[in-house]
Amino acid sequence: MSQSRFESLRDLLPADLFQDDDATLAAFESDGLTAFRCRPQGVVLPRTNEEVIRTVQWCHENSVPFVARGSGTSLSGGSMPVSDGIVISLNRLQKILSLDPDNRIAVVQPGVVNLQVSAAAAPHGLYYAPDPSSQKICTIGGNVAFNSGGAHCLKYGMTSNHVVGIQAITATGKLVEFGGQSVESIGPDWTGLFCGSEGLFGIALEITLRLLPKPEQFHTVLVGYHSLRDAGDAVSAVIESGLLPGAMEIMESLAIEAAEAATACGYPKDAEAVLIVELEGPREKLAAEQAQLESVIAGTNAFETVVAENAEQRDKIWAGRKSAFSAAGLLSPDFLVQDGVVPRKRLGEALERIQVISSASGLRVANVFHAGDGNLHPLILFDDSVPGELERAEACAGEILRLCIEMGGSITGEHGVGVEKRDFMPEMYDQPTMDLMHRLRHAFDPQQIANPGKMFPGTEAPALTAHGLHPLEKAGVISRE
Amino acid sequence: MSNDQKFPSADAGDVQVASSVTDLQQRVRDGQKLLPVGRQTKAPLAAFAVDYQAISLNTLSGIQEYEPSEYTFTALAGTPLSEIVAALASQRQYLPFDPVLIDQGATLGGTVGSGINGPGRQRYGGLRDFILGAEIVTGDGHLVSTGGKVVKNAAGFDVPKLMVGSCGRLGILTSLTFKVFPAPPFQLSGGVVCQNVQDACQVIAQLAAGRWELDAIDFDPQAMTVYFRLAGPEAACLQLAANLQQHLGREVVMLPELDHWSQIAQLRCFSSSHSLVARLPADLSLIKHLHQFAHQHADEFAYRVSVAGALAWLSFSHGVLAEFQAFLSQHQAAALVIRQEGGDRVTQPLLGARQVSTSQQSVQQAIKLAMDPTQAFPPLLDFVPVAAQ
Numbered sequence: 001m002s003q004s005r006f007e008s009l010r011d012l013l014p015a016d017l018f019q020d021d022d023a024t025l026a027a028f029e030s031d032g033l034t035a036f037r038c039r040p041q042g043v044v045l046p047r048t049n050e051e052v053i054r055t056v057q058w059c060h061e062n063s064v065p066f067v068a069r070g071s072g073t074s075l076s077g078g079s080m081p082v083s084d085g086i087v088i089s090l091n092r093l094q095k096i097l098s099l100d101p102d103n104r105i106a107v108v109q110p111g112v113v114n115l116q117v118s119a120a121a122a123p124h125g126l127y128y129a130p131d132p133s134s135q136k137i138c139t140i141g142g143n144v145a146f147n148s149g150g151a152h153c154l155k156y157g158m159t160s161n162h163v164v165g166i167q168a169i170t171a172t173g174k175l176v177e178f179g180g181q182s183v184e185s186i187g188p189d190w191t192g193l194f195c196g197s198e199g200l201f202g203i204a205l206e207i208t209l210r211l212l213p214k215p216e217q218f219h220t221v222l223v224g225y226h227s228l229r230d231a232g233d234a235v236s237a238v239i240e241s242g243l244l245p246g247a248m249e250i251m252e253s254l255a256i257e258a259a260e261a262a263t264a265c266g267y268p269k270d271a272e273a274v275l276i277v278e279l280e281g282p283r284e285k286l287a288a289e290q291a292q293l294e295s296v297i298a299g300t301n302a303f304e305t306v307v308a309e310n311a312e313q314r315d316k317i318w319a320g321r322k323s324a325f326s327a328a329g330l331l332s333p334d335f336l337v338q339d340g341v342v343p344r345k346r347l348g349e350a351l352e353r354i355q356v357i358s359s360a361s362g363l364r365v366a367n368v369f370h371a372g373d374g375n376l377h378p379l380i381l382f383d384d385s386v387p388g389e390l391e392r393a394e395a396c397a398g399e400i401l402r403l404c405i406e407m408g409g410s411i412t413g414e415h416g417v418g419v420e421k422r423d424f425m426p427e428m429y430d431q432p433t434m435d436l437m438h439r440l441r442h443a444f445d446p447q448q449i450a451n452p453g454k455m456f457p458g459t460e461a462p463a464l465t466a467h468g469l470h471p472l473e474k475a476g477v478i479s480r481e
Numbered sequence: 482m483s484n485d486q487k488f489p490s491a492d493a494g495d496v497q498v499a500s501s502v503t504d505l506q507q508r509v510r511d512g513q514k515l516l517p518v519g520r521q522t523k524a525p526l527a528a529f530a531v532d533y534q535a536i537s538l539n540t541l542s543g544i545q546e547y548e549p550s551e552y553t554f555t556a557l558a559g560t561p562l563s564e565i566v567a568a569l570a571s572q573r574q575y576l577p578f579d580p581v582l583i584d585q586g587a588t589l590g591g592t593v594g595s596g597i598n599g600p601g602r603q604r605y606g607g608l609r610d611f612i613l614g615a616e617i618v619t620g621d622g623h624l625v626s627t628g629g630k631v632v633k634n635a636a637g638f639d640v641p642k643l644m645v646g647s648c649g650r651l652g653i654l655t656s657l658t659f660k661v662f663p664a665p666p667f668q669l670s671g672g673v674v675c676q677n678v679q680d681a682c683q684v685i686a687q688l689a690a691g692r693w694e695l696d697a698i699d700f701d702p703q704a705m706t707v708y709f710r711l712a713g714p715e716a717a718c719l720q721l722a723a724n725l726q727q728h729l730g731r732e733v734v735m736l737p738e739l740d741h742w743s744q745i746a747q748l749r750c751f752s753s754s755h756s757l758v759a760r761l762p763a764d765l766s767l768i769k770h771l772h773q774f775a776h777q778h779a780d781e782f783a784y785r786v787s788v789a790g791a792l793a794w795l796s797f798s799h800g801v802l803a804e805f806q807a808f809l810s811q812h813q814a815a816a817l818v819i820r821q822e823g824g825d826r827v828t829q830p831l832l833g834a835r836q837v838s839t840s841q842q843s844v845q846q847a848i849k850l851a852m853d854p855t856q857a858f859p860p861l862l863d864f865v866p867v868a869a870q
Binding site: 100104124126146149153155157183184189193239242244287288341342343344412413414425429430432433441 | 549573610690
């Protein structure tokens with residue numbers, strides 16, 4: 001497309017909203033999946049819904065691809081640009097439009113940062129439950145597009161479980177309103193369909209969120225095990241006891257080593273695996289449940305148990321867990337991370353198979369996972385300066401995803417398919433199901449201009465460049481789940 | 482007399498039975514126009530698709546997989562909820578959203594299709610929050626497997642959620658996978674008598690935002706009482722109840738069992754003289770207006786509030802239908818008729834006049850065609866414009 005064609009878009013918008021200088025384009029050419037880069041033709045930085053609508057309608061009329069983007073923390077390349085299209089950056093749409101404490105809902109713009117919702121709700125004793133690790137910086141718009149998860153999904157679900165309504169502009173420039181202001185609705189759950197559609201349907205302009213009462217207290221326990229299997233068995237024991245923890249996380253030795261080096265988190269020495277279990281709720285309930293948890297843990301092969309006595313100790317336990325991925329940079333110059341899911345009872349088997357895959361590839365794999373919901377996060381460590389290691393790492397990642405499919409799980413629990421895992425979609429879903437998803441995409445976007453190259457295989461291949469930590473990750477601002 | 486006899490299906494004599502999923506696929510490929518039904522415990526939802534053959538899924542029944550350690554089960558769509566609830570209870574697990582009409586024979590598929598939640602929706606969410614996967618016969622006769630069978634999955638479009646409340650208009654659900662939770666060891670209910678509806682709404686808001694993590698918060702305007710339910714270890718529930726009473730500074734009546742919950746679960750909480758039962762998504766502001774409307778039509782209209790004000794269950798006589806339509810129109814609200822009896826019938830189950838733009842309609846219609854390219858299933862329930870009275 002000739003550059004002059006974008007002049008009509010520039011003219012359509014207030015001055016400086018359309019930018020195509022090298023510095024701006026470079027800033028938007030990648031997201032949290034730094035393996036992929038692609039320079040767009042321009043970036044639009046709208047300040048109002050009307051400017052977003054005008055831009056999308058222009059894209060529709062001119063058949064120009066667009067990629068909506070928040071803070072660019074996607075780990076699956078979900079907001080990676082396309083070379084013949086534009087990026088619509090939504091960070092300036094950052095208002096919390098209303099907050100209704102009586103009905104416990106908030107209406108927000110897509111550029112509102114996840115944690116800001118909880119900050120605004122806090123004076124009313126409320127909070128927004130989904131807590132992806134990048135919640136200090138990731139936006140609600142991006143969370144909605146990729147149905148983001150977090151450490152508390154088992155109990156509270158993912159983003160879509162907390163979205164009540166959406167006003168959106170579709171890829172064909174139509175303004176739609178799905179859901180409403182009540183958690184109850186009538187008719188097909190259009191809102192549920194829109195959540196997690198990875199930007200392929202259009203752009204959410206106003207999002208109505210469900211707020212929950214803030215848990216009064218937390219009870220966080222860190223347990224050391226001499227084997228990963230013992231830690232896995234402990235998860236099963238907690239589940240069988242009837243407890244419903246807010247979070248259950250496991251880290252194995254390589255990840256512990258990295259976390260310890262980065263944060264001196266004081267995890268049990270010589271542990272092959274640590275388990276973090278967190279209960280939450282009113283103090284009366286916690287008093288009963290923590291005794292129950294203590295009894296369950298006592299029945300496992302734990303060799304050390306640490307109970308957080310205060311908020312500071314709790315933060316320290318979580319700091320180790322949350323730093324694990326960025327800390328992997330201390331073990332290896334580059335790494336890939338996957339987020340496949342397996343049935344919880346097959347976690348031990350999955351980890352053994354990952355170990356075999358790791359040995360065969362000659363690459364180390366550090367495992368951290370949301371044990372409560374079977375959500376793996378293998379970190380495949382490699383050095384991009386060694387010829388062939390990147391390819392081996394990608395092959396290793398692919399084998400792990402296939403393992404998840406074979407075990408009846410999913411290729412992604414919370415990062416989304418994006419660019420990274422699109423080739424595996426037809427392995428997870430059969431042809432009629434893939435055909436249906438294509439038809440649904442077509443219903444919103446017959447020209448396939450909204451976030452092309454994501455979720456579906458066989459579309460524009462992005463340029464592959466060196467892996468490494470996201471700059472924000474290096475700075476310690478964000479971390480990966 | 483059972484409730485099924487009390488609320489007969491409009492098309493009870495004209496229902497064919499699917500023998501298998503393949504049979505369903507073949508019927509669609511043969512060009513049959515079908516409307517899937519279960520045991521028709523919510524008969525109005527199936528009663529108005531006159532050109533469509535009601536096809537029963539009752540023979541597609543049974544739990545296919547249940548892994549208590551996974552917190553998941555998969556069952557055929559025609560499986561009665563009673564069978565599922567019993568299987569879960571045997572493993573001390575449950576569906577936290579309190580599915581309704583279990584005793585009347587409601588099926589899993591019909592529950593998803595109608596999108597109805599009970600009072601327990603308050604704490605952990607509704608059907609939409611617990612559905613993980615759905616196998617569906619689409620309008621081109623294919624069987625698609627959407628979503629997944631594990632508790633966490635972000636791959637692909639969330640078609641299972643789309644099917645919640647779709648009333649058989651987008652495809653035929655054949656098999657469903659759900660997340661479940663451990664059942665609480667103990668439940669304790671209580672009632673707070675309020676002075677008026679404003680006071681009740683204030684109490685509801687206080688309870689819902691409070692530290693007690695209540696499982697359910699409902700309101701019965703006839704008793705002018707807000708009911709709540711605590712769940713968890715017994716000692717904790719008793720302590721929390723005491724703390725709640727202290728916090729509110731008013732009398733709280735504690736009850737081990739509460740008729741209100743079972744009445745809502747069976748939709749038997751209303752006057753027998755009313756012919757229609759409907760559900761109305763709401764908020765506390767709408768509840769106050771609804772109270773006024775009910776007061777003005779006391780003999781013909783009654784309501785109860787569920788899910789901390791997010792839902793109103795209504796019962797009313799056909800004679801008040803026009804006034805109620807006008808009320809819905811005035812407040813841009815919509816209600817869905819779930820049950821009816823007697824000779825007078827609504828002409829379609831969706832009441833109200835919520836404005837839907839042309840562009841929105843075209844997008845919804847495009848989604849409908851993606852699911853149902855041959856229009857094998859009835860059109861989407863639509864909103865009928867109502868002139869102000």
